Amino acid sequence: MASFIKSIIFNQPKKVASTLLRTYSAKADVTQYETLAVSVPKKNVFHVELNRPDKLNTFNEALWQDLGACFKALHENPECRVVVLSGRGKHFTAGIDLKSLLSGFTKINEVEDAARKARLFYELVKRFQTYITAVEDCTKPVLNVVHQACIGAGVNLTTAADIRYCTEDAWFQVKEVQIGLAGDVGVLQRLPKVIGSASVARELCYTARKVTAQEALSIGLVSRVFPDKDAAITEALNVAETIASMSPVAVQATKQNLVYSQDRTVAEGLEHICLINAINHQSEDITKAAIAQATKSGQPEFDDL
């Protein structure tokens, strides 16, 4: 084993030795938003909080746009390796802001011609879909912590995240049918895949019944339930820190391949990871990680991606 490691280091002497010893010193670049609070509580771990507590974190135009812009920026930010997403105030979110929904619809309904009106509705929904999909398109894993209510648009949002935790007092409601809408920003597509049961997903989407934290756990909507929000956030940040300590090349390729594979055949997913790893297997991260494992020298430092 020693000679094997020696030969690897000999082949890439300066790079591996210097990066193994390097300590992290970069400053995080944190953009703030009107409706989102963004912080960096641990190295490479970004915390995004829905921040309209006096409006129960309802989705108004600003929040929709901020979500899209924020997750695009985090996708592009090399210092961000993992995101924890939660909400400030009493509830995670009460869903779409019903006042802004109605005023937006009234404005479009003032257009007389059906084709032109339809085009405006189409573009509105398409835009909102893009903002939710930005969470999935962000190659950094997103851990969502839900407390109290997670309604309508909130369920669309949480099902686009990678990992979901909630508090004992949390509840979920696919409420769209109750306000006369067919869910159109991702829940109908993602919920059945997340929970793995078309029957349960359809029941929830047709009836708008509330799902408690314990039921959410039993159907696989969340993977863990915590006594309160502090405990949930603390553990989410710990898990995020573990993920952030791994090779970002490996973690981000894993998310890309999981997302790609969820709508495709096994053969297509396998081909996709072959193509990604044809490039990523050339990464210095593999050498660093393999040496660290072989020498039991602890987790190495990886460069940002």
Ligand SMILES: CCC/C=C/C=C/C(=O)SCCNC(=O)CCNC(=O)[C@H](O)C(C)(C)COP(=O)(O)OP(=O)(O)OC[C@H]1O[C@@H](n2cnc3c(N)ncnc32)[C@H](O)[C@@H]1OP(=O)(O)O
């Ligand atoms: C193209 C569209 C794509 C997206 C579609 C998305 C659809 C959806 O999200 S459907 C879901 C819509 N949301 C709701 O129907 C939630 C309605 N609210 C409630 O059920 C309760 O308010 C809630 C359980 C969330 C909280 O109950 P709590 O007792 O804690 O508070 P309240 O006293 O009820 O509410 C406090 C004030 O907030 C106002 N409010 C609550 N929800 C909304 C909302 N979604 N939009 C706008 N305003 C909301 C509520 O009216 C109270 O206002 P005020 O009386 O002025 O204090």
